[in-house]
Amino acid sequence: MTYSAEFRCIAGCDGGYALDQVIYRCPTCGDLLEVVHDTAALGARSPEAWKRVFAERWGNANADEPWGSGVWGKHEWVAPQLAAKNIVSMREGATHLTPVPRFAADLGLGDVRVKQCGTSHSGSFKDLGMTVLVSMVKQMIAGGQTIRGVACASTGDTSAALAAYAAAAEVPCVVILPRGKISTAQLVQPLAAGALVLAIDTDFDGCMAIVQQLAEKEGVYLANSMNSLRLEGQKTVAIEMVQQLGWQVPDWVVIPGGNLGNVSALGAGFEMLLALGLVDRRPRICVAQAAHASPLHASYRASWADLQPVKAKTTLASAIQIGNPVSFKKAVRALKAFDGVVEAATEAELADASGHCDRDGLFTCPHTGVALAALTKLAARGEVTRDHKVVVVSTASGLKFADFKVGYHEAKLADVPSPRYRNVPVELPESYDAVRDALDRGLASSAK
Numbered sequence: 001m002t003y004s005a006e007f008r009c010i011a012g013c014d015g016g017y018a019l020d021q022v023i024y025r026c027p028t029c030g031d032l033l034e035v036v037h038d039t040a041a042l043g044a045r046s047p048e049a050w051k052r053v054f055a056e057r058w059g060n061a062n063a064d065e066p067w068g069s070g071v072w073g074k075h076e077w078v079a080p081q082l083a084a085k086n087i088v089s090m091r092e093g094a095t096h097l098t099p100v101p102r103f104a105a106d107l108g109l110g111d112v113r114v115k116q117c118g119t120s121h122s123g124s125f126k127d128l129g130m131t132v133l134v135s136m137v138k139q140m141i142a143g144g145q146t147i148r149g150v151a152c153a154s155t156g157d158t159s160a161a162l163a164a165y166a167a168a169a170e171v172p173c174v175v176i177l178p179r180g181k182i183s184t185a186q187l188v189q190p191l192a193a194g195a196l197v198l199a200i201d202t203d204f205d206g207c208m209a210i211v212q213q214l215a216e217k218e219g220v221y222l223a224n225s226m227n228s229l230r231l232e233g234q235k236t237v238a239i240e241m242v243q244q245l246g247w248q249v250p251d252w253v254v255i256p257g258g259n260l261g262n263v264s265a266l267g268a269g270f271e272m273l274l275a276l277g278l279v280d281r282r283p284r285i286c287v288a289q290a291a292h293a294s295p296l297h298a299s300y301r302a303s304w305a306d307l308q309p310v311k312a313k314t315t316l317a318s319a320i321q322i323g324n325p326v327s328f329k330k331a332v333r334a335l336k337a338f339d340g341v342v343e344a345a346t347e348a349e350l351a352d353a354s355g356h357c358d359r360d361g362l363f364t365c366p367h368t369g370v371a372l373a374a375l376t377k378l379a380a381r382g383e384v385t386r387d388h389k390v391v392v393v394s395t396a397s398g399l400k401f402a403d404f405k406v407g408y409h410e411a412k413l414a415d416v417p418s419p420r421y422r423n424v425p426v427e428l429p430e431s432y433d434a435v436r437d438a439l440d441r442g443l444a445s446s447a448k
């Protein structure tokens with residue numbers, strides 16, 4: 001059986017475009033493109049057969065193809081025409097679905113799990129999309145197309161993931177940043193991977209405008225999330241979570257959103273599971289935004305009014321500090337299909353929710369904190385209840401946001417003056433008695 005997929009316009013214009021064609025927008029109307037699969041061909045294999053295939057591949061490190069990758073274990077559903085020899089994989093995905101029973105009980109909920117997308121090669125879910133995009137670039141080059149390199153205008157996780165996969169593929173990588181507005185921590189991953197880092201005297205939007213021009217005129221391939229190849233990799237998160245739940249659909253999925261590509265991908269993954277008969281119901285989806293950058297939340301509260309771009313204010317959840325989300329239309333379409341809601345979290349709410357869930361042994365990033373804060377609100381309102389099975393999508397490793405963690409526990413975050421889950425070291429003299437007393441006091445208070 002041969003499977004196939006192509007780009008099509010989300011507004012429904014005629015025409016399909018090969019996935020190895022350099023095209024980012026509909027040539028007729030300028031709208032976003034999406035990847036559409038030949039579901040009739042995929043449907044020739046029964047749902048039970050697909051489940052068996054996916055189960056055999058999960059964690060398999062000994063195959064010719066990187067089946068153990070969460071993305072490439074779903075190869076036919078992601079990018080069927082991509083040849084195995086061109087795949088650039090770092091064994092991304094197949095991440096743990098971690099139960100957080102204490103957090104759940106505190107909220108009055110039952111089964112809550114965190115999908116740990118940040119425990120991945122470069123430390124965020126962006127790896128899931130970049131393995132697909134960079135593999136396709138490798139195939140385009142192998143097929144004789146001239147591509148001078150891949151480029152993006154991101155400042156955080158996107159550039160880290162792109163630089164890593166491009167290095168592995170031996171494809172030159174260009175990262176365009178606003179000069180002086182980026183911390184060393186955000187810079188160091190692409191620098192370490194040998195990317196050409198261009199720091200421009202402008203803001204993020206200025207960088208975005210320049211990189212789009214470079215993509216049009218200079219033969220570099222655009223890797224920002226306008227490129228829907230990335231969403232094909234990211235949609236495997238939906239497939240993985242139901243596979244891990246024994247092919248049960250959760251009642252709720254809560255996901256942080258900035259540029260809104262990831263929630264669109266989540267929706268696409270569930271649509272495909274439904275279309276191919278592997279599941280027969282839909283979860284409800286909640287997108288969680290930082291209150292400082294919440295244009296989707298504003299639209300939702302105005303009955304899905306058109307996007308009003310905002311100037312995003314600084315937030316601890318820096319990867320979702322976006323006021324003009326590229327994938328707004330796709331996200332609204334997904335949320336309408338999944339009876340979706342949108343929540344917003346203040347800085348104190350997101351920081352405390354992150355600290356709260358860490359008490360189950362996690363080390364959550366601030367964006368995951370936004371999602372956990374949204375769940376806290378949905379539980380308080382009684383919209384999510386004890387009977388519901390809930391999955392919270394964690395988007396990055398907390399280890400990438402050590403300043404946030406340290407600031408929280410030292411109570412040094414400006415917008416979080418009294419952190420509820422603060423924990424500090426007990427400083428003592430070199431005295432056995434003092435240490436024993438501190439042990440007794442400490443264990444007595446934690447037993448309460």
Ligand SMILES: *Cc1c(COP(=O)(O)O)cnc(C)c1O
Pocket residue numbers: 124125126156157158225256257258259260261262263319320365367368395396
């Ligand atoms: C990119 C990113 C997001 C937001 O994803 P979008 O597709 O832009 O909505 C959330 N969290 C982290 C850690 C990210 O890197």
Ligand SMILES: [Zn+2]
Pocket residue numbers: 009010011012013026027028029030031
């Ligand atoms: Zn169009």
